[in-house]
Amino acid sequence: MKRIITATVQNRGGVLNRITGMLNKRQFNIESITVGASEIEGISKMTFVVHISDEQKLEQLTKQLNKQIDVIKVSDITDKAIVARELALIKVGSSGQLRAEIQGIISPFRASIIDVSKDSLSVQVTGKPEKIDALISLLRPYGIKELARTGVTAFLRGQQPRQVTDIQTVYTI
Amino acid sequence: MKGEAEQTTQAVKEVYTGSELLIELLVEENVDIIFGYPGGAVLPLYDALYRSNAPFRHILSRHEQGGIHAAEGYARVTGKPGVVFATSGPGATNLVTGITDAMMDSLPLVIFTGQVSNQVIGTDAFQESDVMGITMPITKYNYQVNDARDLPRIVKEAFHIANTGRPGPVVIDIPKNISESIVYEPGSTTFDLQGYQPTEKPNPLQIVKLGSALSRSQRPLILAGAGVVFANAAAELTQFATMYGVPVVNTLQGLGSFPEENELSLGMGGMHGSYAANMAIQECDLLINVGARFDDRLTGNLKQFAPKAKVAHIDIDPAEIGKNVPTDIPVVADAKEALQALLEINIDKPDTTVWRNKVKENQTAYPYWYEKPSEYLSPQWLMEQIHQRTDGNAIVTTDVGQHQMWAAQYYKFSRPNRWVTSGGLGTMGFGFPAAIGAQLGKPDELVVAIVGDGGFQMTLQELSVVKQHALPIKVIIVNNEVLGMVRQWQESFYEERYSSSLLTANPDFVKLAESYGIRGIRAENEADADRALAEIFASDEAVVADFRVAWREKVNPMVAPGKALHEMLGVKK
Numbered sequence: 001m002k003r004i005i006t007a008t009v010q011n012r013g014g015v016l017n018r019i020t021g022m023l024n025k026r027q028f029n030i031e032s033i034t035v036g037a038s039e040i041e042g043i044s045k046m047t048f049v050v051h052i053s054d055e056q057k058l059e060q061l062t063k064q065l066n067k068q069i070d071v072i073k074v075s076d077i078t079d080k081a082i083v084a085r086e087l088a089l090i091k092v093g094s095s096g097q098l099r100a101e102i103q104g105i106i107s108p109f110r111a112s113i114i115d116v117s118k119d120s121l122s123v124q125v126t127g128k129p130e131k132i133d134a135l136i137s138l139l140r141p142y143g144i145k146e147l148a149r150t151g152v153t154a155f156l157r158g159q160q161p162r163q164v165t166d167i168q169t170v171y172t173i
Numbered sequence: 174m175k176g177e178a179e180q181t182t183q184a185v186k187e188v189y190t191g192s193e194l195l196i197e198l199l200v201e202e203n204v205d206i207i208f209g210y211p212g213g214a215v216l217p218l219y220d221a222l223y224r225s226n227a228p229f230r231h232i233l234s235r236h237e238q239g240g241i242h243a244a245e246g247y248a249r250v251t252g253k254p255g256v257v258f259a260t261s262g263p264g265a266t267n268l269v270t271g272i273t274d275a276m277m278d279s280l281p282l283v284i285f286t287g288q289v290s291n292q293v294i295g296t297d298a299f300q301e302s303d304v305m306g307i308t309m310p311i312t313k314y315n316y317q318v319n320d321a322r323d324l325p326r327i328v329k330e331a332f333h334i335a336n337t338g339r340p341g342p343v344v345i346d347i348p349k350n351i352s353e354s355i356v357y358e359p360g361s362t363t364f365d366l367q368g369y370q371p372t373e374k375p376n377p378l379q380i381v382k383l384g385s386a387l388s389r390s391q392r393p394l395i396l397a398g399a400g401v402v403f404a405n406a407a408a409e410l411t412q413f414a415t416m417y418g419v420p421v422v423n424t425l426q427g428l429g430s431f432p433e434e435n436e437l438s439l440g441m442g443g444m445h446g447s448y449a450a451n452m453a454i455q456e457c458d459l460l461i462n463v464g465a466r467f468d469d470r471l472t473g474n475l476k477q478f479a480p481k482a483k484v485a486h487i488d489i490d491p492a493e494i495g496k497n498v499p500t501d502i503p504v505v506a507d508a509k510e511a512l513q514a515l516l517e518i519n520i521d522k523p524d525t526t527v528w529r530n531k532v533k534e535n536q537t538a539y540p541y542w543y544e545k546p547s548e549y550l551s552p553q554w555l556m557e558q559i560h561q562r563t564d565g566n567a568i569v570t571t572d573v574g575q576h577q578m579w580a581a582q583y584y585k586f587s588r589p590n591r592w593v594t595s596g597g598l599g600t601m602g603f604g605f606p607a608a609i610g611a612q613l614g615k616p617d618e619l620v621v622a623i624v625g626d627g628g629f630q631m632t633l634q635e636l637s638v639v640k641q642h643a644l645p646i647k648v649i650i651v652n653n654e655v656l657g658m659v660r661q662w663q664e665s666f667y668e669e670r671y672s673s674s675l676l677t678a679n680p681d682f683v684k685l686a687e688s689y690g691i692r693g694i695r696a697e698n699e700a701d702a703d704r705a706l707a708e709i710f711a712s713d714e715a716v717v718a719d720f721r722v723a724w725r726e727k728v729n730p731m732v733a734p735g736k737a738l739h740e741m742l743g744v745k746k
Contacts, residue, residue: 009368010365010367010368013305013317014305014309017306017309018309021309021310022310025310056495056499059495060492060495060496063491063492063494063495063496064492066491066492067490067491067492068368069313069314069334069366069368069369070368071368072367072368
């Protein structure tokens with residue numbers, strides 16, 4: 001199963017190395033990792049997308065992450081209400097005539113063209129990984145010359161849905 | 174003007190170099206022994222050591238590996254962190270085995286490695302190695318000091334991390350220019366460890382759950398590991414087990430946490446554990462693991478491990494709970510705190526009479542056994558003799574292999590912190606230098622290093638240290654002229670193809686010892702051995718004794734690799 005796990009970590013030299021080293025040593029299969037600053041100085045936020053075989057492995061992953069001295073908090077947010085976004089840069093081979101056509105394809109994705117040369121153009125798209133996958137497959141026939149994805153970064157939505165226990169309450173809202 | 178001049182001199186006195194500051198910090202940590210080896214990148218440190226009148230000794234090992242194993246032995250018997258100095262590059266890389274060993278067996282160490290100067294780090298400078306990268310996966314934590322003013326915090330944190338929670342090794346890598354740099358104002362010692370707060374107190378609800386599981390149990394069993402020893406909880410464990418009549422199995426590292434003469438003790442479990450201990454694990458309906466990590470040498474085939482048991486696991490390291498064995502009642506806590514909490518609550522005492530009798534029957538019917546070979550000494554007999562002649566009171570260190578298992582089986586421990594063995598990593602060459610550290614940590618105790626002829630040859634250069642410091646260590650070489658355990662596996666599982674396991678060109682260990690100025694003795698039969706043992710334990714000096722034992726002897730009983738605990742081989746003659 002695919003899980004999205006976030007970790008807040010102390011921003012110290014080698015912290016990324018520590019964590020990826022541990023994941024590798026314990027044979028966890030990582031799809032992507034993103035790291036960057038958080039709202040607190042000196043604290044970074046990491047988002048992992050991992051493939052995990054079972055619950056026991058998942059528990060081990062969060063425990064082993066927590067065990068790292070630089071790691072302050074670990075959350076598995078897969079089943080929560082979250083916002084998860086990824087950015088991709090896609091360089092497509094394109095002659096002048098095709099530009100308008102490509103523009104037409106990417107606009108529903110709210111992607112934008114951020115660079116143009118005489119035989120290529122570069123598209124920037126942000127969104128959930130599935131949306132990016134979809135755009136990539138639409139652009140593929142035009143010839144993708146280069147592709148760079150950042151991996152998912154995510155956090156919880158400001159409001160989490162309440163556990164609905166009484167059907168009445170749903171109707172009265 | 175005069176006043177000003179005086180002020181300047183005073184100010185100068187308060188100026189330290191990074192090295193001098195470090196020495197002072199070690200004094201504050203109550204360090205009494207440093208195990209180390211100098212070299213280029215730690216010259217400033219060794220110079221500060223030379224000039225200081227700090228109240229600790231520096232023990233010069235003859236190889237960094239010897240130094241760090243000594244620090245491990247010291248930590249194991251004193252409960253205090255072992256402190257190690259080594260230089261950059263080869264000095265640091267020679268520590269790698271010891272650091273990993275300490276990590277696997279949760280021994281607190283604080284290791285200072287020199288590093289090339291900041292300006293040349295990353296240029297493949299002379300004796301540069303990426304100590305941070307190399308030691309990251311084998312330490313509990315590691316630091317590189319980038320500013321000598323950080324030393325007070327880093328050193329304090331390092332000692333704290335090494336010896337709290339689940340203990341482990343911490344490396345502090347200090348570039349030469351940092352140890353040489355002038356520190357006008359050392360920084361504060363305030364911790365910056367937001368992510369490190371070991372849980373020591375158990376959750377009371379879990380304790381109640383464990384208590385009620387015990388009261389409903391008919392066949393409860395305690396598995397006691399090194400966590401009990403580290404938590405200094407042997408007394409609480411004994412009280413708890415006796416109060417509720419629960420038999421106790423020890424792991425290899427847990428030996429000594431429960432007195433083996435206690436009628437509830439089943440001795441060691443696992444690959445070469447007792448039949449009674451392993452069968453108890455397979456038969457019990459409640460397995461209370463206190464501070465053990467369900468290592469594969471203990472569990473055998475995991476799928477068939479303790480099939481009838483509800484599993485409770487008390488461990489200070491939450492990551493150990495559920496790692497190998499699914500756990501019904503997890504208790505994250507220090508073993509002492511958890512056992513105290515269990516002793517405080519009311520638990521309806523289960524009637525375990527039938528169970529205890531059954532377990533006892535196995536113990537009487539299937540004790541450890543051996544046959545004395547006609548020509549050579551029996552290694553098992555030798556262990557029994559050592560146990561007898563030391564009243565079971567010695568500190569015993571070992572390497573890994575057959576002699577280690579025989580020592581574990583036949584040297585019955587009644588007290589904790591007297592058993593020093595390389596369990597997790599299984600390091601040959603550990604036992605002898607570990608004995609040096611143990612002897613230095615406990616100068617008034619009898620320290621016996623039981624080693625194989627293979628393992629001893631990996632670190633025997635440390636005999637110089639024994640001589641230099643007049644350490645009265647008794648080195649017992651269980652000499653079968655083979656790599657015993659390798660040979661045993663080759664005999665059992667590789668159709669007797671003894672590939673590179675026969676040691677056909679051993680040195681004369683007696684002459685070898687004598688060349689270091691140490692008494693050497695050889696014993697080839699029981700009469701020899703009787704005399705030798707009498708002499709060894711009467712002597713107040715170091716002795717190296719070469720006991721020539723039968724080479725074909727195997728460690729019995731055994732759970733073959735991949736098999737379950739109840740499928741033991743060699744249970745009876």
